[in-house]
Amino acid sequence: MNKIPVIIDDKSFEVDPHKTILEVCRELDIEILTMCHLKGLTDIGACRLCLVEVEGINKLLSACTTKVAANMVIKTQTERIKKYQRITTELFFADRNHVCAVCVSNGKCELQNLGYKVELDRIRYPHLFPQCEVDTSHPWYVMDHNRCIMCTRCVRVCNEVEGAHNWDVMNRGHQVRIISDFNTPWGESSTCTSCGKCLHACPTGAIWPKAIVQGQLEKNPGMVNELVERRKMKL
Amino acid sequence: MDKRKIFISPVTRIEGHANITIELDDNGNVSDALFHVNEFRGFEKFCEGRMYTEMPTITPRICGICPTSHTLASVKACEMIQGIQPTYTANLLRRLMHIGQNLSSHALSFFHLSSPDFLLGYDSDPAKRNILGIAEKFPDIAVRGIRLRKFGQELSERITGKKIHIMGIVPGGMAYPLTEENRKALLEWIPEAIETVQLGINIIKKFHEDNPEMVASFANSPTLYLGTVGPGGEHELYDGKLRFMDGDGIILQDQLDPAKYLDFIAERSVNWSYLKYPYYKPYGFDKGFYRVGPLARLNVCSRMKTPLAQEEFEKFKHMSGGKPVHGTFYYHYTRLIEALSDVEDAERILNDPEVTSLHIQHHGRWNYAEGIGSSEAPRGTLFHHYKTDETGKLLKVNLLIATGQNNPSMNRSVLEVAKQYVKGDDIKEGMLNRVESTIRCYDPCLSCSTHALGQMPMVIEVRDRKGELVKRVERN
Ligand code: SF4
Ligand code: SF4
Ligand code: FES
Numbered sequence: 110m111n112k113i114p115v116i117i118d119d120k121s122f123e124v125d126p127h128k129t130i131l132e133v134c135r136e137l138d139i140e141i142l143t144m145c146h147l148k149g150l151t152d153i154g155a156c157r158l159c160l161v162e163v164e165g166i167n168k169l170l171s172a173c174t175t176k177v178a179a180n181m182v183i184k185t186q187t188e189r190i191k192k193y194q195r196i197t198t199e200l201f202f203a204d205r206n207h208v209c210a211v212c213v214s215n216g217k218c219e220l221q222n223l224g225y226k227v228e229l230d231r232i233r234y235p236h237l238f239p240q241c242e243v244d245t246s247h248p249w250y251v252m253d254h255n256r257c258i259m260c261t262r263c264v265r266v267c268n269e270v271e272g273a274h275n276w277d278v279m280n281r282g283h284q285v286r287i288i289s290d291f292n293t294p295w296g297e298s299s300t301c302t303s304c305g306k307c308l309h310a311c312p313t314g315a316i317w318p319k320a321i322v323q324g325q326l327e328k329n330p331g332m333v334n335e336l337v338e339r340r341k342m343k344l
Numbered sequence: 345m346d347k348r349k350i351f352i353s354p355v356t357r358i359e360g361h362a363n364i365t366i367e368l369d370d371n372g373n374v375s376d377a378l379f380h381v382n383e384f385r386g387f388e389k390f391c392e393g394r395m396y397t398e399m400p401t402i403t404p405r406i407c408g409i410c411p412t413s414h415t416l417a418s419v420k421a422c423e424m425i426q427g428i429q430p431t432y433t434a435n436l437l438r439r440l441m442h443i444g445q446n447l448s449s450h451a452l453s454f455f456h457l458s459s460p461d462f463l464l465g466y467d468s469d470p471a472k473r474n475i476l477g478i479a480e481k482f483p484d485i486a487v488r489g490i491r492l493r494k495f496g497q498e499l500s501e502r503i504t505g506k507k508i509h510i511m512g513i514v515p516g517g518m519a520y521p522l523t524e525e526n527r528k529a530l531l532e533w534i535p536e537a538i539e540t541v542q543l544g545i546n547i548i549k550k551f552h553e554d555n556p557e558m559v560a561s562f563a564n565s566p567t568l569y570l571g572t573v574g575p576g577g578e579h580e581l582y583d584g585k586l587r588f589m590d591g592d593g594i595i596l597q598d599q600l601d602p603a604k605y606l607d608f609i610a611e612r613s614v615n616w617s618y619l620k621y622p623y624y625k626p627y628g629f630d631k632g633f634y635r636v637g638p639l640a641r642l643n644v645c646s647r648m649k650t651p652l653a654q655e656e657f658e659k660f661k662h663m664s665g666g667k668p669v670h671g672t673f674y675y676h677y678t679r680l681i682e683a684l685s686d687v688e689d690a691e692r693i694l695n696d697p698e699v700t701s702l703h704i705q706h707h708g709r710w711n712y713a714e715g716i717g718s719s720e721a722p723r724g725t726l727f728h729h730y731k732t733d734e735t736g737k738l739l740k741v742n743l744l745i746a747t748g749q750n751n752p753s754m755n756r757s758v759l760e761v762a763k764q765y766v767k768g769d770d771i772k773e774g775m776l777n778r779v780e781s782t783i784r785c786y787d788p789c790l791s792c793s794t795h796a797l798g799q800m801p802m803v804i805e806v807r808d809r810k811g812e813l814v815k816r817v818e819r820n
Pocket of ligand 3: 153
């Protein structure tokens with residue numbers, strides 16, 4: 110396939126067309142922060158962390174959903190981008206109830222790591238402290254909406270990879286919630302196969318196994334793409 | 345005489361201060377004293393709705409000094425819910441961590457917070473009456489005190505990788521094994537630690553000898569005592585049954601299952617403190633208050649488990665002809681006897697061939713809706729009580745902490761001081777220091793009492809029979 114020329118952060122590259130800016134940058138080892146992206150799943154551009162500047166376009170574009178084009182001039186590290194990444198991260202923390210010190214995910218959390226990355230030292234927005242449910246009804250797993258950032262990785266992995274479509278999204282704005290089946294307790298789901306893929310896909314301490322306590326959590330989000338690739342091989 | 349009500353308005357409570365109200369009768373004589381505990385942080389309430397398995401992570405945050413005791417009480421409650429027992433090795437490692445915490449806490453209490461009073465004198469310059477003052481005049485003692493605390497912290501660090509706010513103690517056992525390298529490194533501390541504790545014992549005994557009147561005058565009235573003992577009545581911190589003793593040394597109840605604590609302990613809320621008032625149920629609220637902690641543990645137990653501590657224990661028992669010792673001042677001495685036993689016991693455990701075994705965790709899942717766990721925190725017996733629904737979600741949490749159980753006695757001790765030092769609006773010189781050292785004896789886990797430098801911040805209010813403020817003294 111013919112490669113196309115692009116300029117990323119003032120350097121010229123020849124890259125595959127039909128790929129997203131994010132895919133291209135990952136291959137070139139150019140760092141782009143992401144949260145809703147998980148390799149192997151359809152990208153939806155929900156979290157707005159992967160924003161890049163493209164010359165000639167005034168608004169910032171999400172790298173995970175924008176395809177490269179010939180002669181594109183892309184910038185990934187501008188002050189403007191950093192400012193928005195910082196705002197987005199702060200809003201994640203202000204939106205629900207994150208108490209890392211007592212969280213099962215502490216030390217192994219993608220959101221926490223993002224906080225370190227953007228050098229989060231305070232949150233300028235008022236915390237909303239919503240009353241969120243902890244769904245403990247599943248025999249093996251817990252769904253704690255307090256720690257959910259609405260990346261919908263669980264929704265997509267359940268639908269696209271497991272094919273069960275237990276998870277979905279309900280409401281809008283601050284009321285938005287992940288739901289099981291038609292907003293019934295997870296333990297009563299008629300679609301969930303208890304495969305645990307959502308647990309591995311979830312970047313935070315929102316979905317976790319009942320059998321463990323803080324310090325024992327091992328998530329393997331890379332497993333999702335491995336499964337997807339192996340299935341392709343069989344076909 | 346009709347009892348009037350006192351309302352302590354929120355503004356008079358100062359976070360991080362010891363807040364005390366002294367009540368006068370019509371003749372201006374002290375009739376009561378209340379030590380207010382402000383640091384209630386709503387733990388019981390906000391744990392409801394969470395998974396019971398999160399409690400071992402959440403509850404150690406209650407206190408920075410005794411996190412291990414909270415975790416232990418918590419994992420025991422979880423194990424009761426799961427219906428499982430920890431492995432033999434896990435029990436050894438938990439004991440080591442518990443010893444580590446007890447040692448650091450006792451070292452902090454004695455060497456950092458209290459030894460300045462004993463070595464420099466109660467009347468010495470308050471600016472210097474702290475661990476830095478000790479470092480100036482008795483550098484060896486200061487360094488030893490700091491190192492003893494370090495040994496305690498290393499016990500938990502070398503097992504779980506963290507000094508405080510431990511991870512690693514999990515329902516069913518432990519998350520990490522002890523390596524041979526760490527076992528050896530810990531053993532090397534033993535001789536020095538024993539020497540340091542013995543040095544502390546000499547300091548406190550000399551103080552007893554030099555100041556017999558002062559020591560004797562410290563709140564000295566009998567109370568009941570509660571502590572954990574082993575199957576033979578021996579001193580126990582980690583796992584055992586409970587023993588209640590009365591002020592004359594009569595064992596009221598023995599080998600009580602901590603899981604049945606509600607059969608013998610009742611709690612009453614009072615309107616002037618955030619802590620609940622526990623009392624020994626058979627004796628009722630007025631007569632049933634009891635003390636916990638090192639003094640109580642040494643009063644109730646029949647013997648120590650290790651030789652050097654046993655030797656010292658016999659001397660302690662001899663002081664009162666085998667009867668319980670009531671003097672609040674002896675908390676310090678008993679803390680050190682415990683520390684000695686801690687170090688000896690650590691040595692025994694570290695030499696157990698099973699201590700480095702990899703069989704450290706049993707696995708379980710929710711089986712029962714209720715779990716109760718207890719352990720001996722440095723300050724006394726601690727109970728965690730959880731009730732869950734059938735998915736493991738917490739419906740109700742009750743935490744009975746050591747400082748809460750000592751609170752009624754702390755009030756009484758403060759009252760005894762107040763009677764000596766207060767008449768009407770006249771507060772005698774030295775009252776504040778005296779109240780401070782009384783509170784220190786109990787080593788309560790409140791922010792006011794853990795100010796390592798300078799004096800304990802304090803607010804004392806004297807109120808007349810109608811509740812009108814007669815005098816207010818504040819020390820920052
Ligand atoms: S999910 Fe991550 S960021 Fe949120 S509380 Fe847990 S560790 Fe912290
Ligand atoms: S539960 Fe986890 S994976 Fe699902 S939307 Fe929330 S944070 Fe994302
Ligand atoms: S990773 Fe692109 S918007 Fe979330």
